[in-house]
Amino acid sequence: MTALEPAPAEELTRLRAENAALRARVQHRDDELEVATRMLQARAQTMTSVIDAVTEQSIIGTDVDGVVRVWNPGAERMLGLPRADVVRARSITEFHLPEELAEAGGGLAALVGTAQEQGSDVRDWTYVAADGTELTVSVAVTPRTDDRGVHAGWNFVGTDMTEARATERMKDQFVSLVSHELRTPLTSILGYLELLLDDPGLTDEQRQYLGTVERNAQRLLRLVGDLLFTAQVDAGRFSLQPEDVDLAAVVRAAEETVRVVAGATGVEVSVDVPDGGLLVHGDAVRLGQACDNLVANAVKFTPAGGRVTLALQAAWRTPDGGVEAPQDGAVPVARLSVSDTGIGIPAGEQSQLFARFFRASTARRHAVPGVGLGLAITRAIAAAHDGTLEVSSVEGRGTTFTLTLPR
Numbered sequence: 001m002t003a004l005e006p007a008p009a010e011e012l013t014r015l016r017a018e019n020a021a022l023r024a025r026v027q028h029r030d031d032e033l034e035v036a037t038r039m040l041q042a043r044a045q046t047m048t049s050v051i052d053a054v055t056e057q058s059i060i061g062t063d064v065d066g067v068v069r070v071w072n073p074g075a076e077r078m079l080g081l082p083r084a085d086v087v088r089a090r091s092i093t094e095f096h097l098p099e100e101l102a103e104a105g106g107g108l109a110a111l112v113g114t115a116q117e118q119g120s121d122v123r124d125w126t127y128v129a130a131d132g133t134e135l136t137v138s139v140a141v142t143p144r145t146d147d148r149g150v151h152a153g154w155n156f157v158g159t160d161m162t163e164a165r166a167t168e169r170m171k172d173q174f175v176s177l178v179s180h181e182l183r184t185p186l187t188s189i190l191g192y193l194e195l196l197l198d199d200p201g202l203t204d205e206q207r208q209y210l211g212t213v214e215r216n217a218q219r220l221l222r223l224v225g226d227l228l229f230t231a232q233v234d235a236g237r238f239s240l241q242p243e244d245v246d247l248a249a250v251v252r253a254a255e256e257t258v259r260v261v262a263g264a265t266g267v268e269v270s271v272d273v274p275d276g277g278l279l280v281h282g283d284a285v286r287l288g289q290a291c292d293n294l295v296a297n298a299v300k301f302t303p304a305g306g307r308v309t310l311a312l313q314a315a316w317r318t319p320d321g322g323v324e325a326p327q328d329g330a331v332p333v334a335r336l337s338v339s340d341t342g343i344g345i346p347a348g349e350q351s352q353l354f355a356r357f358f359r360a361s362t363a364r365r366h367a368v369p370g371v372g373l374g375l376a377i378t379r380a381i382a383a384a385h386d387g388t389l390e391v392s393s394v395e396g397r398g399t400t401f402t403l404t405l406p407r
Contacts, residue, residue, distance in 0.1 A: 249277065345399055378401075
């Protein structure tokens with residue numbers, strides 16, 4: 001044994017120390033693994049408890065092929081099958097109408113295609129329960145990942161909307177029926193009023209009274225028309241008669257329509273349109289209705305001494321929705337801005353403006369008349385023309401609506 005070689009006793013002591021240290025590290029890792037395992041089990045148990053606590057919505061989880069892996073009590077209640085009969089045995093597509101899936105492209109891809117592209121999707125589907133009952137269900141679809149973040153399938157959270165959708169259909173049918181029934185007598189009333197007003201023997205007082213009756217009958221007729229229009233939009237029966245339309249002429253006509261009312265209320269209306277006009281392809285009647293709604297609203301919500309500005313110009317829209325100068329990939333559009341210096345709309349309410357029958361709190365506070373259908377109708381007309389309607393407003397300082405249409 002040379003002087004450089006460790007003594008056997010020293011080597012044995014060193015090895016024992018290393019072994020003890022190694023065993024301590026292994027034990028530490030075992031403890032960490034046990035803690036992590038318990039945490040994962042607790043997390044999984046919590047998630048399962050939460051899912052099982054949901055009884056009003058169906059929560060269905062699938063693997064990447066659509067085979068059911070999660071089936072909560074809400075799904076049992078909605079579709080009439082116990083978990084044991086479904087998990088790992090049935091596909092999510094088996095609970096859908098085959099013809100509905102076929103119309104959307106067929107198979108699992110019809111259900112998850114949009115969520116795969118955009119990260120999520122919410123739409124109505126028809127679920128078929130075990131007893132054959134068909135349910136209208138609003139289904140939210142999202143991707144499902146495993147503990148490593150790898151795509152593992154899909155989550156389908158469904159809310160039974162059968163009664164709600166049936167109520168909506170009944171309401172729309174009622175509105176349509178009542179509107180039709182009201183239109184006939186109103187048309188007759190207006191016809192006879194016109195005959196009476198043509199009588200040269202009327203006194204000024206009688207003519208004034210009949211004029212008031214006619215104005216209110218016309219107002220009722222417009223309201224009936226608006227109700228009918230919204231019912232047609234909801235029922236998918238809203239059609240267009242497209243042709244080349246000079247939008248500049250439509251805007252001038254809208255200004256002429258409100259000129260008398262604006263003058264009587266002390267509101268100045270200015271128009272800025274291209275001298276040579278600006279053509280778009282669309283339904284002239286519906287585009288006129290949209291412009292009339294925007295201009296009439298602007299005048300109605302602007303106090304005396306205020307100003308309404310109608311500005312029409314040629315512009316371009318990029319794929320991201322922005323309106324820019326001409327460039328590659330930009331689409332030519334017509335942009336109409338209707339700006340006022342009126343009472344404005346609270347920021348928190350602007351997202352609700354286009355809902356039927358919604359009225360801003362500023363309109364209610366200032367007792368501005370209306371039923372809340374004009375903007376819903378105008379946006380529907382814009383959408384039907386592949387256009388957009390946007391709003392920008394500051395309470396107390398005014399509002400700008402921007403209608404953008406392809407040209």
